[in-house]
Amino acid sequence: MPEIAIRTDALVKDYGRTRGLDGLDMEVKTGEVYGLLGPNGAGKTTTIRLLLDLIRPSSGSASVLGLDPRADGVELRRRIGYLAGEFVVDGRQTPLELLTYLGNLRGGVDPRRIDELAQRLDLDMTRKIKTLSRGNRQKVGVVQAFMHEPDLMILDEPTSGLDPFLQLEFSRMVRRAVSEGRTVFMSSHVMSEVQRTADRVGIVRLGRLTTVESVEQLRHRARRRVEVLFDEEVTADEFAAIPGVSEVSVEGSLLRCRLDGRADSLVKAAARRGVVNITAEEPDLEELFFDYYLGGER
Amino acid sequence: MLRNSFTKWLRDNRRSFIGWTVAIAAVGGMYAAFWPTIDNPQMRQALENYPEALLEAMNYTDIATPAGYLNATVYGLVVGLLIIVFSISAGTRILAGDEEAGTLDLILAHPVSRTRLALQRFAAFLVTVVLIGVALLVALMALTGPARLEGISIGDFAAMHLHLILFAGLFGSLAYAVGAATGRRGLAIGTGAGIAVFGFAANGILPQVEGLEWIKGYSPFNWLNGGAPLRNGVQTGNVLIMAGLIVVLVAVGTWAFNRRDVAV
Numbered sequence: 351m352p353e354i355a356i357r358t359d360a361l362v363k364d365y366g367r368t369r370g371l372d373g374l375d376m377e378v379k380t381g382e383v384y385g386l387l388g389p390n391g392a393g394k395t396t397t398i399r400l401l402l403d404l405i406r407p408s409s410g411s412a413s414v415l416g417l418d419p420r421a422d423g424v425e426l427r428r429r430i431g432y433l434a435g436e437f438v439v440d441g442r443q444t445p446l447e448l449l450t451y452l453g454n455l456r457g458g459v460d461p462r463r464i465d466e467l468a469q470r471l472d473l474d475m476t477r478k479i480k481t482l483s484r485g486n487r488q489k490v491g492v493v494q495a496f497m498h499e500p501d502l503m504i505l506d507e508p509t510s511g512l513d514p515f516l517q518l519e520f521s522r523m524v525r526r527a528v529s530e531g532r533t534v535f536m537s538s539h540v541m542s543e544v545q546r547t548a549d550r551v552g553i554v555r556l557g558r559l560t561t562v563e564s565v566e567q568l569r570h571r572a573r574r575r576v577e578v579l580f581d582e583e584v585t586a587d588e589f590a591a592i593p594g595v596s597e598v599s600v601e602g603s604l605l606r607c608r609l610d611g612r613a614d615s616l617v618k619a620a621a622r623r624g625v626v627n628i629t630a631e632e633p634d635l636e637e638l639f640f641d642y643y644l645g646g647e648r
Numbered sequence: 649m650l651r652n653s654f655t656k657w658l659r660d661n662r663r664s665f666i667g668w669t670v671a672i673a674a675v676g677g678m679y680a681a682f683w684p685t686i687d688n689p690q691m692r693q694a695l696e697n698y699p700e701a702l703l704e705a706m707n708y709t710d711i712a713t714p715a716g717y718l719n720a721t722v723y724g725l726v727v728g729l730l731i732i733v734f735s736i737s738a739g740t741r742i743l744a745g746d747e748e749a750g751t752l753d754l755i756l757a758h759p760v761s762r763t764r765l766a767l768q769r770f771a772a773f774l775v776t777v778v779l780i781g782v783a784l785l786v787a788l789m790a791l792t793g794p795a796r797l798e799g800i801s802i803g804d805f806a807a808m809h810l811h812l813i814l815f816a817g818l819f820g821s822l823a824y825a826v827g828a829a830t831g832r833r834g835l836a837i838g839t840g841a842g843i844a845v846f847g848f849a850a851n852g853i854l855p856q857v858e859g860l861e862w863i864k865g866y867s868p869f870n871w872l873n874g875g876a877p878l879r880n881g882v883q884t885g886n887v888l889i890m891a892g893l894i895v896v897l898v899a900v901g902t903w904a905f906n907r908r909d910v911a912v
Contacts, residue, residue, distance in 0.1 A: 399753075399910075399912075402756075402757050403756075404753060404756055404757070404909070404910045405909035405910065406909060411651060423761070424759045424760065424761050425759070427758055427759045428759035432754075432757040432758070434753060434754065436750070437754075438749070438750040438751055438753075438754075439751055439754060440660060440749075440751055441662075443660075447650060448649045451656050452652040452754075452758060454650055454651050454652065454654075455653070455755070455756060455758040455759065455760055456759060457759075494754075643759070
């Protein structure tokens with residue numbers, strides 16, 4: 351197995367007048383979970399579709415598992431499991447029928463393996479897919495991506511339709527796949543989704559890879575809005591001087607502020623009072639990107 | 649039925665395929681059963697009083713014989729049109745329909761080549777068309793006695809149905825090819841319908857125009873029953889034209905499909 355699972359080299363994709371990818375250089379190592387993070391329209395799905403040979407690059411090249419997606423497409427896709435963000439199939443069949451067919455396209459998949467995955471995700475295999483909820487449909491997609499134990503999993507916004515319990519189960523499945531030496535490449539526009547599972551994160555914006563960092567580094571950079579509700583009135587001064595905290599405002603017993611990086615100091619300061627509730631917003635990606643772009647100037 | 653894309657396509661479309669087979673055999677049989685009501689002196693008298701040009705435009709010149717009647721009303725009209733509607737819709741669905749529904753991606757992300765998938769599905773369509781042709785043949789054969797359709801041999805019936813099957817395959821391959829090359833369902837249906845309308849006009853009305861007689865040779869309807877296969881057996885030239893066009897359309901459509909981006 352080559353050390354690099356996915357490599358793209360100056361990958362460009364034009365859609366008529368708009369540009370989907372603008373020179374993407376990316377490397378995903380074998381055996382890691384790589385998260386491609388970016389806002390909608392940044393080029394995540396375009397990248398994935400190029401890797402699967404569903405679309406062809408305008409220029410540049412890609413190599414997946416050491417193979418050319420175009421020339422060796424069939425051989426390559428045998429070793430890939432793919433989950434689309436929006437898992438759409440003909441609803442007039444049951445998950446069992448669909449998964450059996452898809453397994454046969456791969457030369458047959460052990461029915462026990464399908465069964466085991468369906469049980470783990472609590473998926474009813476005998477109801478027509480059109481009668482299933484969105485989350486349950488997405489489970490069918492998860493099963494077909496994992497069932498043949500592929501070397502590489504390409505997952506486009508994989509947990510968008512899953513409830514928190516299943517997101518957790520999904521993360522476990524991903525970690526387990528990686529512990530077996532498989533590679534996972536996933537895209538997302540939500541930082542928490544990537545943080546939960548990925549080892550490294552590439553940030554894509556306007557069709558280019560702007561940064562690659564470990565999840566740990568990224569967490570440090572993240573800035574989020576935090577609200578703390580106390581059981582008594584507080585003053586802004588108590589919190590203004592805490593490292594990483596800015597834009598502090600207080601309304602009676604409610605503190606609002608912005609937090610950069612680690613939450614430790616803020617939590618310890620808050621703990622001196624009686625805390626009723628803490629909410630922390632999902633870090634805003636646009637803000638994060640803005641940071642990377644103008645990092646030096648701010 | 650879940651073994652490959654050929655059987656899966658038959659299975660996924662079984663309701664539509666069976667429905668059309670039954671419908672076409674039933675409607676064709678029904679029209680054939682009307683023959684005794686046409687076959688009487690008054691009707692013949694009435695037809696003789698029609699202007700010759702009108703009869704030619706309607707392809708009714710030979711309507712006073714069983715073969716001519718079946719040609720004009722069953723093959724050249726009701727069954728011909730029904731089978732076109734079926735073939736265009738089925739041919740479109742093979743790629744463009746699936747693509748616009750967003751369900752093609754998943755299959756193409758599997759280890760199947762685009763050519764293989766497309767050809768397996770097209771083969772499933774062809775099997776269905778043969779099935780329709782055979783079902784209608786059986787229905788008409790059963791009616792030859794009760795509906796007094798005398799004087800047509802089994803061989804000529806079979807020849808006519810070979811033409812009919814190729815005629816359906818031609819419209820199916822046209823819609824398939826446009827859909828394969830563009831991924832656009834509406835365009836595939838529109839092109840098929842446009843050619844059907846042209847073909848119908850070019851086989852009846854247009855040749856009545858002075859200097860336009862040659863256009864008949866370019867009508868799929870003429871390839872279907874020109875030369876009267878029901879009376880004269882297989883018309884080799886027309887069979888070769890239709891079979892050749894099917895091969896070319898499928899080849900070009902599949903080639904174009906292999907080269908283009910698949911839509912989300």
